[in-house]
Amino acid sequence: MSLLSLPAHAVTYDLGVLQETTPIGLGGTLNSVNTSDTLIFALADTDNLGGGLSMVPPIVFAPGLVFGLSSVQASFYSxxxxxxxxxxxxxxxxxxxxxxLVAGDYYVVVTGTAFNPTLGGTYAIGLMATNAAAAPGPAGLVVALAGGACLLWRRRRSQGERMVPA
Structure with missing residues (x-):
């Protein structure tokens, strides 16, 4: 059976529950036989999800004989x-x-177009979940400290007024 006569299909990867701050990297090959990849995963908490996608540079064996993708796309779904x-x-x-993103099920579908559909091409995708309620950054800390200082000043001021003899 030749490669050209195989039916097209998709590959599915079950990544399980993404652990916060643990990056997941995956590479795949798309061609006339494997037309798309699906990455299934879940989030256990309300999280932020970051993702990145790249194509592996094409390899030219001879004119018209190129292993590589001319385009690739990742679509994110809940x-x-x-x-x-x-x-x-x-x-x-x-x-x-x-x-x-709320806790629940999610998936990514990766599709692409190869220079030579028979040979195909390769992509790489990375995913990482981070806690959506992360500690405040520097700007948030400044606001919290300023608020605390105001409360302390008001408290001392009100105590000082009570201590004044009548």
Whole structure:
């Protein structure tokens, strides 16, 4: 049986529950036989999800004999595979962050176009979940410290007024 006579299909990867701050990297090959890959995962908490996508540079064996992708796209969904809600998409050499995603099921569908569909091409994708309620950054700390200083000043001022003899 030749490669050209095989039916097209998709590969599915079950990544399980993404652990916060633990990056997941995966590479795949798309061609006339494997037309798309699906990455299934879950979030246990309300999280932010970051993702990045790249194409492996093409390899030219001879004129017209190229192993590589001319384009690749990753579409991010929430819900069950096949009936989820599209959150957004990225193409090669792009990154994205989805914020405040609730705990639940998610998936990414990666599709692409190869220079030579028989040979195909390779991509790499990375995902990482981070806690959506992370500790405040420097600006948040300044506001918290300023608020605490105001409360302390008001408290001392009110105590000072009570101590004045009548």
């Amino acid at each position: 819900g069950a595979v096949g009936s989820g809600t599209l959150l957004g998409s990225i193409t090669a050499d792009q990154t994205t962050t989805f914020t405040d």
